[in-house]
Amino acid sequence: MQTNEVKSGAASILKAKLKDYQQLMKFTLSFTVVFSSVVSYLMVPDTTFDILSVLLLFAGGMLVTGAANAINQIVEKDTDAKMKRTASRPVASGRMHIDEAATFSVLAAVFGIFIIGLWFNWVAAGIAAFSLFLYGFIYTPLKKIHSISVLVGAIPGALPCLIGWAAGDPLLGAGGWILFALQFFWQFPHFWAIAWVAHEDYSSAGFKLLPDVGGPTKYAAVQAILYSVLLIPIGVMPYIFGMSGMVSLVIVAIANLAMFWQCVRLFREMNVKAARRVMFGSYFYLPIVLLSLLADKL
Numbered sequence: 001m002q003t004n005e006v007k008s009g010a011a012s013i014l015k016a017k018l019k020d021y022q023q024l025m026k027f028t029l030s031f032t033v034v035f036s037s038v039v040s041y042l043m044v045p046d047t048t049f050d051i052l053s054v055l056l057l058f059a060g061g062m063l064v065t066g067a068a069n070a071i072n073q074i075v076e077k078d079t080d081a082k083m084k085r086t087a088s089r090p091v092a093s094g095r096m097h098i099d100e101a102a103t104f105s106v107l108a109a110v111f112g113i114f115i116i117g118l119w120f121n122w123v124a125a126g127i128a129a130f131s132l133f134l135y136g137f138i139y140t141p142l143k144k145i146h147s148i149s150v151l152v153g154a155i156p157g158a159l160p161c162l163i164g165w166a167a168g169d170p171l172l173g174a175g176g177w178i179l180f181a182l183q184f185f186w187q188f189p190h191f192w193a194i195a196w197v198a199h200e201d202y203s204s205a206g207f208k209l210l211p212d213v214g215g216p217t218k219y220a221a222v223q224a225i226l227y228s229v230l231l232i233p234i235g236v237m238p239y240i241f242g243m244s245g246m247v248s249l250v251i252v253a254i255a256n257l258a259m260f261w262q263c264v265r266l267f268r269e270m271n272v273k274a275a276r277r278v279m280f281g282s283y284f285y286l287p288i289v290l291l292s293l294l295a296d297k298l
Contacts, residue, residue: 020090024073024101025066025108032286033160034061039290040164040179043243043297047168056119057167061160063112064128068156070105071136074098079144079205085198105136116167124166131159147208150191158184178237182289185234188227189263190282192220196266196275216275221267224278228260238293248296252289259285 038057042049073080073091080092090096109132117125135156142149158180165176195202195209196216202209212219235252238244262281266274 020096021104023088024070024090024096024104025062026069027066030062030065030069033065033157034058036179036183036286036290037061037160037164037167039294040161040176041167042164042294043175043179044165044168044173045175053119056115057164060112060115060119060128061163063108063115064132065112065160067105067109067112068132068135070101070108071132072140074101074105075136075140079207082205083198083201085201116163120167121170123170123172124163127159127163127166131156131163134159143209144206145208147211147213150188150195150209150211153191154184154187157187174241175238175243178234178241178243179290179293181234181237182231183286185227185230186259186282186285189224189259189278190285192224193266193275193278193282196220197272197279216270218267218270221263221270224263225260225267228256228263231259232256235289242298244293244296245298246296248292251292251296255285255289 034057038054038061041047041054041057073089076086077091077098080086080089086092091098091101109129113125113129116128135153139149139153139156142152161179161183162172162176165179166172169176192210195207199210199215203215210216210220211223232253235256236249238252239246239249259278259281262274262278266278268274
């Protein structure tokens with residue numbers, strides 16, 4: 001009986017620790033980031049589906065992204081503790097010591113970069129390392145200084161597309177930059193919608209994320225509209241450059257127009273409900289666009 005209790009206790013501790021590491025690396029966010037990297041890799045001309053390569057790119061990407069997110073939580077430990085949505089994170093709550101999180105970050109970064117470099121090429125690995133540095137050490141502290149942090153953060157947010165493309169094409173052809181541009185400009189309405197919904201939480205912790213110091217204003221909504229408009233011509237580029245066909249062109253165009261319309265509704269209604277529509281719509285946007293391009297690859 002006592003042995004069973006010890007085993008049950010050990011299993012509970014292990015389960016709790018694994019959950020902490022899952023939160024530390026922001027598993028769902030990391031998965032989304034790596035998804036775009038894998039799709040971009042498979043979009044490279046003459047690249048065919050190879051399960052081992054896909055799994056290694058996924059593993060390397062998850063490790064690097066997880067390391068960046070761990071750095072983010074170390075730097076933002078005190079501010080995370082002040083916000084409802086982040087107070088339960090392992091470092092902010094005190095369940096995990098900073099040294100443990102830092103050790104995980106270093107090991108994950110090293111292993112992730114070496115997996116990408118050794119199996120694919122060092123161009124992709126170098127971009128991954130640069131993305132980690134920009135996200136963890138430039139974007140993260142900048143969030144408390146100026147709203148330009150969103151622009152800076154959009155670069156590492158879109159670099160997974162370039163990492164994936166470079167893994168199959170280290171010369172970085174036009175296709176990689178097109179996918180990078182799609183994900184880069186998508187992030188502005190996406191992130192500003194999140195910042196709009198969680199404005200009170202963010203502002204109380206000292207974050208400056210919306211483009212207007214006044215918070216959720218007409219100016220912020222106009223900015224979201226402008227960036228959603230930029231997505232429309234970029235969405236035509238995969239067809240023009242022979243990456244994908246007419247079917248995906250139509251799907252991407254519809255997705256871009258839907259994003260634009262939700263941003264217009266935000267401008268007209270100026271409330272959290274409208275911001276949530278932009279936010280949730282943007283969650284669906286990226287997988288729909290990327291998978292349609294991949295399915296219709298020429």
